[in-house]
Amino acid sequence: MCGLVGLVAKTDVAPDIYDALTVLQHRGQDAAGIMTCVGGKFSQRKNEGLVRDVFRQQHMQRLQGTMGIGHVRYPTAGSSGAALAQPFYVNSPYGIALAHNGNLTNAEQLTRELFQDDLRHLNTDSDSEVLLNVFAHEMQILGKLSPCADDIFKAVEALHRRCRGGYAAVCLLVNYGVVGFRDPLGIRPLVVGVRESASGQEYMIASESVALDVLGFTLLGDVAPGEAIFIDQRGELHRRHCSAQTSLRPCIFEHVYFARPDSLMDGISVYKTRMRQGAALALKIRKQRPELKVDVVIPIPDTSRIAAQSMAYELGVKFREGLMKNRYIGRTFIMPGQSQRKKSVRQKLNPVPLEFEGKNVMLVDDSIVRGTTCRQIIEMARDAGAANVYFASAAPPVRYPNVYGIDMPSALELIAHDRTVEEVCELIGADWLVFQDLDDLVRCSRDGNPAVDGFDCSVFNGEYITGDVDQNYLDRVESLRNDDAQNERRAELQADGAVVGLHNDV
Secondary structure, rough: OOEEEEEEEEOOOOHHHHHHHHHHHHHOOEEEEEEEOOEEEEEEEEEEHHHEEEEEOHHHHHHOOOOOEEEOOOOOOOOOOHOOOOOEHHHHHEEEEEEEEEEEEHHHHHHHHHHHHOOOOOOOOOOOHHHHHHHHHHHHOOOOOOOOHHHHHHHHHHHHHHOOOOEEEEEEEEOEEEEEOOOOOOOOOOOEEEEEEEOOOEEEEEOOHHHHOOOOOOOEEEEEOOOEEEEEOOEEEEEEOOOOOOOOOOOOOOHHHHOOOOEEEEOOHHHHHHHHHHHHHHHHHHHHOOOOOOOEEEEOOOOOHHHHHHHHHHOOEEEEEOEEEEEEOHHHHHHOOOOHHHHHHHHHHHEOOHOOOEEEEEEOOOOOOOOOHHHHHHHHHHOOOOEEEEEEOOOOOOOOOOOOOOOOOOOHHHHOOOHHEEEEEEEOOOEEEEEEOHHHHHHHOOOOOOOOOOOEOHEEEEEEEEOOOOHHHHHHHHHOOOOOHHHHHHHHHHHHHHHHHHHHHO
């Protein structure tokens, strides 16, 4: 999962892109990058780390231009390192840079086509570079010295015909403008907004509406599935649907975990969705265990807080912040390496003993993926004196890997894969465990916008909506995503980064 920003304004855009990326930092903590355009030349800065660490004053001063794109990254295929920080760019045609959120399920096929048929060279194993080169090739074969909006939309149409999977992207074309597009199923999110300035209208494309809010942009709406947005260098907005077959099937895990609660996605309030998740869980608890005595509901910070508040209200039970969070530790779900994840939990959370001692505690989390975090937190609750520790997940059991842009581990590393709820409960050490039902989870999201055609729920039900994911593909994903493979690839990239990453700084 990654965060995207594209901006065309009347003054230098780098400061606003920086601010937008800090707001989207929750979508990726591995690397960050900004690229701008002025005088027919790119300026860029990208590197590993958080936004605040990658960009210093000297970098921002060099990032000049009224058009630009930005990216915060977390790896979706097990690779990380400075060489894979985005945006990526190609010199031909025109000069095109791209930042990407998602995953191409036919990246291997496209890689062969790009080399054998399109005669294009790829410098990394990133599917983002594949997507960039597909777009660049489709722009090049148009043969236009000065492309217009129609030409750009034709290239996006051709891209949609070639690319499969879940993807959203923003592109920067030297001297022409910024392009944004979203896959024909709308799996990955993308929104567009406008801001009035003294010199005219300015437009921003971003992964979440909250990035627009903090910079004073008014949300125009979501980029529709298969739609392309082109903001030319004069600041004029052009839109077109570029795919004949589209359906709005966004990733439901955005509502569970990734998106900020103050975002609107496809007309759905993430905040209200999580409130409904908590209420649905409370109803299930009443049905399954009407005799269960719960003294206090405690969220595991931060994404479960809203669901836990709603659950406590519906159950008529006290809600307490019993786990204090060190906010200088990153999100453990997207932290590379199992050993680092284990270490970070104790550094990240500390219990308030008064809220645990002698009580029957209901801990609430947004989901259970590996089980590493919840197992340690349950141990912490017992050490703090809890009489009984119950555990509620606002999402169903995560049993299958994600292939559309979330770096879920291999199936064998998912604690719920091929296990019953009772077996998972025993493994995490809880006295009782309850998961959200998938039908209830879907209803909680759909109630926000009944016009949504459906949701990608593949991590819960194993149904991959693009129709091109088979067991062979999943086996390849597993070989890339297990922790041993990630550690090996990380070591290789660190060794190569001193050479490959030389061009990363402004």
